[in-house]
Amino acid sequence: MTTVEQAEHIIQNQVRDYGTELVPFDRSTGRVLAEDILADRDMPPFNRVTMDGIAINYSTYANGIRTFYIAATQAAGDKPVAVSDLNHCIEIMTGAVLPNWADTVIRYEDVLISGNEAEVLVDTVNQGQNIHFKGRDKQQGDVVVAKGRLINPSIISIIASIGKTQVLVKKLPRVAIISSGDELVDVHQTPAPYQIRKSNNHTIKAVLQQHGLNAGMLHIADNAEQTRDAISKCLANYDAILLSGGISMGKFDYIPQALEQVGVRKIFHRVQQRPGKPFWFGADAKGVLIFAFPGNPVATFMCLHRYFLPWLRAVMDLYERPVYAMLAEDFYFEPDLQYFLQVKTTVAPDARLIATPLAGNGSGDFANLADTDAFLELPAGRDEFEAGEVFRLWRF
Amino acid sequence: MTTVEQAEHIIQNQVRDYGTELVPFDRSTGRVLAEDILADRDMPPFNRVTMDGIAINYSTYANGIRTFYIAATQAAGDKPVAVSDLNHCIEIMTGAVLPNWADTVIRYEDVLISGNEAEVLVDTVNQGQNIHFKGRDKQQGDVVVAKGRLINPSIISIIASIGKTQVLVKKLPRVAIISSGDELVDVHQTPAPYQIRKSNNHTIKAVLQQHGLNAGMLHIADNAEQTRDAISKCLANYDAILLSGGISMGKFDYIPQALEQVGVRKIFHRVQQRPGKPFWFGADAKGVLIFAFPGNPVATFMCLHRYFLPWLRAVMDLYERPVYAMLAEDFYFEPDLQYFLQVKTTVAPDARLIATPLAGNGSGDFANLADTDAFLELPAGRDEFEAGEVFRLWRF
Incomplete structure (x- = not known):
């Protein structure tokens, strides 16, 4: 496997x-x-004033001048204002361009304005202060x-x-989500007692939307010819096809046969994991990929986060560092399968990422999943997982 | 303060x-x-078959029968199939409703089908197995x-x-983002040498969009009457107004005056923090809130994540646990202000959340911010922060 x-x-x-x-x-x-x-x-595109105050030529300050005549006021967005006398100052606002004749800004807090004059109150003024220089x-x-x-x-x-x-x-890949099976009716329909409503496809769509991807949605009935035609059309128009259910040993699972007939090559089937063991992956000659997830909603959800989204990031050339979390409670799992444990994560006051399994969480239904926020990946080949051990985490 | x-x-x-x-x-x-x-x-809405295989009445198995005549096949979505003889079985698929006469499903892997007969190959069959019972x-x-x-x-x-x-x-609150100042032109315009393009408002909009909130956007020129009218209209049509810049000591900052004239009460001004010290917060008599962020883009970004988004979560009645991270390097910051350090976070293989400050990260420009993913909140009243210490983290 x-x-x-x-x-x-x-x-x-x-x-x-x-x-x-x-x-x-x-x-x-x-x-x-x-x-x-x-x-x-x-x-910045110009010498940009970073404080409201007055603009001066530093040489005047160096020469001992402490009181300046206020020649004008220049706001952000104004053209630079000229002065007739280098001993004058102007009032100037944050974001304004510093005029060429000036080289220093003293903030309002450090001057006393009275009438047309500004008196510098501080002893230290540095040439070039309160200016974010061009470039x-x-x-x-x-x-x-x-x-x-x-x-x-x-x-x-x-x-x-x-x-x-x-x-x-x-460009994002074009993705189709295919649901299948006569037991499924639309959300707005009332199912017969032996039917249920489609939901898995909506979950996949919602997850992909969170990643900016608007997937197409398609339903195919349990009919060999219709299945073949629908998959054929998808192969022509999409880069990846996500199937949920329909890949099992059931007599009415037309999908494996249809995939073969339209030239999709199986790359693997069955993965040493729970949930999601029946996961099937293939491609056609043009490179359109088929992710056939198991019908179990939690399995589909896990495979989406463990395989499809990392593929999407790789396609986008994005590298994401692995994330780890510490198991909060002892956990026992006997089968020789990689186990994806549904957990709720928190960050402890010591900055440690903690993964707490949800009680009664064996079931494959979505009610549990809704109360958790990640899968903790427990490696195959072991049965006992101890509180305090650290494993790889897949957030959702 | x-x-x-x-x-x-x-x-x-x-x-x-x-x-x-x-x-x-x-x-x-x-x-x-x-x-x-x-x-x-x-x-589930009915006794739901969880494996492809055969459905039997357990009493027949208990009576020693191991080979069953296959009376019919029932797929998921089919009405339940009746049998004329309780010693018969039917083939049944995952997701199908279990007929009333049956109570046990044996998976295909455990039977041998030849012609019209199914022979059970395993020694252990439990009544009720492979069924997810109604309710x-x-x-x-x-x-x-x-x-x-x-x-x-x-x-x-x-x-x-x-x-x-x-x-x-x-309902989400209705939020308006107001930019102001004659120095700002639209993104599609070519700024004069003393102007720059609007960008802070687009950042705020993008952050709010990530939280499902579509904010209105408005620009007001440096003009007292226009400022008053625009703020007045916003107070009538929005629940919260986010301003960036325009609240300082500058002569052309018409906003504080306009806010006062239209009945907005200042609740606080200036917070003991860097960046974002000039942050101004107020409300009108109807309870419309004004978050007036400083013009410095990093300050606005920080205040948005530290104050506005937690308010939004509180409005939605969502509680979010605090997140902590471990400082990766010694850091020194002298002023008696809460310092929001721009950091890049990673999860170490011991599950510890690590916050690494970005080199050369004192500047207020967005180029640094783009390379980080969180602020680490270093408390006021201390200068030295040591590698290995844990502080509160604000992710963005």
Whole structure:
């Protein structure tokens, strides 16, 4: 049987580049930059005043002058103001451009303004103080944000400040979510006593949405021809297909047969794990990937976080450091399978990430999952896991 | 001067309920439930088969029968199939309803099918095995998800499965982001040499979007009348107003005056912190809140995460446990201010959350912030912070 590590390795090797696209900068949070962001001018673009106060030429202060005639007032956004006499000062505001004749700003707290005069009250004034000098952070043409970065709100700020209304980002793969089975009806429908409503597909969709990915959704009935046609169409229009259920030993699981008929090659089937042992993974000749998750909702949820999302990050060329957490209670699990324990995480006052299993948490239903926030990955080949041991964590 | 703890306490006391609204269930991730979600029928709704195999009446097995005539096949979604003879079996698929005459399912792996007969190959068969019994998880009318919960993808699944196409959630406060100052031009405009583009407002908007909140955006020029009118309109139409810049000692900062004229009461001004000391907070008589953040982008970003988002969570009645991290390097900070250190967090293999300050990180520009992912809150009243000490962390 394929181990979890083998499955991960195989899937991570199925990584390709899906190209780039331009998106409006204010809708690019969570996307990955496909271009370097260059400074359109120096940063700051001018000698920028950083405190409200008065601007002077330092030589006058050095020559002993302490009281200055206020020739004018200059706000942020005003053109620089000239003075007729270097012994004069101007009142100047945070964010304003420092005029060429001035080189020092003294903040309001350190001067006394009376009428048209400003008297300096402090003994120490340094030439150049309270000025953020032109080009100090970046020079025009410098790379401000390198391509490959995940765009976060701080990067949005940088992109806005250099005037890029559109930004080139990596395209996300096109993903279809396929549910199957005659026992499933739509959410707005009333199921017969022997039916249930679709829900797994909505969960997958919601998880993908949290990662900026808008997946298509499709349902196929238990019918061989319809299954084949639907999968065929998906292979032509999507980069990855996520199936939930339909890959088992059941007589009416038309999907394995349909996949084979339309040229999808099985890469592995069954992984040494619980939940999610029946996980099936394959690809067609063009490289469209099929993640066929087991029908058990918790298994699908686990496989999505353990295999699909890391693949998505790899496609985006994002590296995420592994996260570890400390098991809060002894746990026993006998089968020789990697066990994905549903846990609630907290950070202890000693900065330790603690993973607490939820009581009565063996069941495969979603009610338990809703009360937890991560899977703790307990390795196969052992039965006893002790409180205080540290294992890899998969947050959701 | 107001301490960080006092500021937090004052803001957390300004919490009110903004009502509820119905939203489509598949767009409710990240919202807070304002109704209990009740089971529309038992969960599972019928005795549900959990393995593909054959269904039998256990008494026949107990009587020594090991080979069963296969009377029919029943898939998931099929009506329950009757048999004419209790000694017969049917093939049955995962997800199918168990017919009344049957009480036990033996999986395919444990039987040999040849022609119309199924022979049981194992010695142990337990009555009731491989069946998830009706109502075992929940009874009709039981609360499946309690109101007050943050809706996550697992809860989406539960809501879908009980057929709620719309769900009642807490309304989010209506928030306006106001930028101000003649030095600012739009992102698509080319600034004069003494101007810069708006960016802080876009950052705030992007952060709020990450929390499901679509804020309005407004710019006001440095003009007393326009400022007063704009703030007046915002007070009538929003629950909270976020200002960035415009609250300082500058002559052209019309905002403090305008706020006073339209009846906004200052609750505090200046907090014992860096960055963000000039933070101003107030409210009008109706309870509209004004968060006036300093113009420094990093200060605004910090105040947003330290004060506004916790307020938003409190409004939503969500409690979030504090998170702590261990300082990776010695750090020195002399002023008697709470210092919000920009850090990059990682989880060490011993499950400890580590906060590493970014080199050269004193500056207020966004280039540094983009490389970090949290603020570590170093308390006022001390200068030396040692590697290995643990402090409160604010992730962004």
